[in-house]
Amino acid sequence: MTVRVPAKVNLQLAVGPAGDDGYHPLVTVFHAVSLNDEVTVRPATKMALAVTGEDAAAVPTDRSNLAWRAASALAKAAGVRGADAAVRIEISKRIPVAAGLAGGSADAAAALVACNELWQAGLSQRELAEIAAALGSDVPFSLMGGTAVGRGRGEQLTPALAAGSYHWALAFGQSGLSTAEVYKTSDRLRAARAASGAQPPAEPSLSTELMTALRSGDPARVGPLLTNDLQPAALSLRPDLRRTLAAGREHGALGAIVSGSGPTCAFLARDAAHARDLAVLLTGAGVCRAAARASGPVPGAMVMRDGRRS
Ligand code: C5P
Numbered sequence: 001m002t003v004r005v006p007a008k009v010n011l012q013l014a015v016g017p018a019g020d021d022g023y024h025p026l027v028t029v030f031h032a033v034s035l036n037d038e039v040t041v042r043p044a045t046k047m048a049l050a051v052t053g054e055d056a057a058a059v060p061t062d063r064s065n066l067a068w069r070a071a072s073a074l075a076k077a078a079g080v081r082g083a084d085a086a087v088r089i090e091i092s093k094r095i096p097v098a099a100g101l102a103g104g105s106a107d108a109a110a111a112l113v114a115c116n117e118l119w120q121a122g123l124s125q126r127e128l129a130e131i132a133a134a135l136g137s138d139v140p141f142s143l144m145g146g147t148a149v150g151r152g153r154g155e156q157l158t159p160a161l162a163a164g165s166y167h168w169a170l171a172f173g174q175s176g177l178s179t180a181e182v183y184k185t186s187d188r189l190r191a192a193r194a195a196s197g198a199q200p201p202a203e204p205s206l207s208t209e210l211m212t213a214l215r216s217g218d219p220a221r222v223g224p225l226l227t228n229d230l231q232p233a234a235l236s237l238r239p240d241l242r243r244t245l246a247a248g249r250e251h252g253a254l255g256a257i258v259s260g261s262g263p264t265c266a267f268l269a270r271d272a273a274h275a276r277d278l279a280v281l282l283t284g285a286g287v288c289r290a291a292a293r294a295s296g297p298v299p300g301a302m303v304m305r306d307g308r309r310s
Helices: 066-078 103-118 125-135 139-144 179-195 208-216 219-225 231-237 241-250 272-284
Strands: 002-015 026-043 048-053 087-093 147-152 156-159 166-172 255-258 265-269 290-296 302-305
Touching: 002 103, 002 139, 002 166, 002 208, 002 219, 002 290, 026 103, 026 139, 026 166, 026 208, 066 087, 066 103, 066 125, 087 103, 103 125, 103 139, 103 302, 125 139, 139 147, 139 156, 166 219, 166 241, 166 272, 179 231, 208 219, 219 255, 219 265, 231 241, 231 255, 241 255, 241 265, 241 272, 265 272, 272 290
Parallel strands: 048 087
Antiparallel strands: 002 026, 002 302, 026 087, 026 147, 026 290, 147 156, 166 265, 166 290, 255 265
16 A cells, blocks of 8 residues: 655744743644655554665664554554554655655655555544644644645644645755754744844734735745744754755745755745756755755645556
């Protein structure tokens, strides 16, 4: 059973002050893009996990892998026990690890959908989303795909009306960034700013301008409205990302932003050809490890039959 699952970028990421549980209340606009991992599950005599492709060596292959935890959580919820719950999980990665593209969350969402199908467990989308939210903040969106507003930790989702297709160049960093570290750095920067008398950040709220622009389907309107409250923290941890963002802007990107907690930079292009040109130019300029083009929105985790999405 093979499931294909997309990466995400955040078109808006508004971050409030940390709550008592250490998590930050968010308002975000998720957007699924056509950079996919594929996750295959097969019945096995004991749990096992193997990873091939992009950054494979950086991915744990034991129960600390979110996809493994997803399979276990689904088995529990569906009442699948003992030997019946053992699967071999094979992850074919194209989404870089710790990149701000929700690659680990994507694999977990794919494992949920794949095991639900393999075991004919019959859990509803809603039940899967509940298990997903317990695994990680971005996992429910990886199930849903498309373009959606996320609140809470990002797990409370409402589909967003977005017209047309958006073409992106994604510039991958030399190494990953820890999401927790980026949030911590963001808190430190905000505390320092508050200590020097700056206004505390407002409660996170949805950008109505961005939502209107998305409904228009015009990337030239959307580009200037992309925002990410975690960007200053990502830039302070990786100062050379400024050069990456500047290079994309110089080459006509309509918007240039760090994706999620970074270090991937996402550039909104005029069209597919411009996205391809941007990816080539960014790679050639030596401001990233590699670059790829992608388009969105695309659907979330989906079973593939005969190599095609069902
Ligand atoms: O939920 P997830 O495991 O993906 O989050 C990874 C880390 O990112 C958390 O441990 C937390 O430090 C931080 N985080 C946060 N506020 C959020 C989401 C994540 O502080 N809304």
